Amino acid sequence: MESTSPTPPVDLVRRAQRGEPDAQRELIVAYQHRIAGFVYAIIGRSDAIEDIAQLVFIKMVRALAGLQAPAQFESWLFRLARNTCIDHLRRQKLRRIFTPFAPEHENVPEPEGAVGSEELDALRHALAQLRPQDRALLALVQEGRSHAEIAVTLRTSVAAVKARLHRAREHLREHYQPNHEN
Incomplete structure (x- = not known):
C-alpha cells in the first residue's frame, strides 16, 4: 500500500x-x-x-x-x-x-559492518536504564509522532506526554556517557 x-x-x-x-x-x-x-x-x-x-x-x-x-x-x-x-x-x-x-545473550557480536561504536553502546546502555514505557514514548517520538498522537496512543493527556518525555530525556542524559572509562 x-x-x-x-x-x-x-x-x-x-x-x-x-x-x-x-x-x-x-x-x-x-x-x-x-x-x-x-x-x-x-x-x-x-x-x-x-x-x-x-x-x-x-x-x-x-x-x-x-x-x-x-x-x-x-x-x-x-x-x-x-x-x-x-x-x-x-x-x-x-x-x-x-x-x-540461564545464560544471557547480551554479548552477541554484531554482524560485520554494523555500527558498534562506543557511543552506540553507551546509548544502548542508557536506553536499557529506562522503563519500557519510557522507551516506547521515545520510540514514538523518534517515529515522528506529534504529542497529540502519542497522547491518543498512550491514552493520556498531551501535558502528561510532555512531562513524561521530559523526564525520559533527562534520565537518558543522566545515563548516557560515551567514551566513559571505568
Missing part, C-alpha cells in the same frame, strides 16, 4: 474488520517494518523482534473487529504493540528470576 499518508484509509480498516484476508494482509505489510522498529526500540534485542511483531499482528487480526474507531487504527495498533512488548518484558523478567543461571 503506497500512500503519502502514514494512516491507512478507513475503508481498508473496515474491510479488515469484516475479516477480509487481503485487507488484513495489506495492513500487516504496510506496518510490518514500523512495528518491528518500534518493538526493537522497546525490547532492545534483535533476537525477539520478529516473534513479538508477529504476535502483535496476530493480536491485531483477532481484536480488529472490536476496534470502535477505524480512523484511530494506527494509534490502536501501536498501543497493542507497546502492551505486547511490556508483557514480553514482564515474562522475561519472571523467567530470569526463576532461572538465575
Whole structure:
C-alpha cells in the first residue's frame, strides 16, 4: 500500500474488520517494518523482534473487529504493540528470576559492518536504564509522532506526554556517557 499518508484509509480498516484476508494482509505489510522498529526500540534485542511483531499482528487480526474507531487504527495498533512488548518484558523478567543461571545473550557480536561504536553502546546502555514505557514514548517520538498522537496512543493527556518525555530525556542524559572509562 503506497500512500503519502502514514494512516491507512478507513475503508481498508473496515474491510479488515469484516475479516477480509487481503485487507488484513495489506495492513500487516504496510506496518510490518514500523512495528518491528518500534518493538526493537522497546525490547532492545534483535533476537525477539520478529516473534513479538508477529504476535502483535496476530493480536491485531483477532481484536480488529472490536476496534470502535477505524480512523484511530494506527494509534490502536501501536498501543497493542507497546502492551505486547511490556508483557514480553514482564515474562522475561519472571523467567530470569526463576532461572538465575540461564545464560544471557547480551554479548552477541554484531554482524560485520554494523555500527558498534562506543557511543552506540553507551546509548544502548542508557536506553536499557529506562522503563519500557519510557522507551516506547521515545520510540514514538523518534517515529515522528506529534504529542497529540502519542497522547491518543498512550491514552493520556498531551501535558502528561510532555512531562513524561521530559523526564525520559533527562534520565537518558543522566545515563548516557560515551567514551566513559571505568
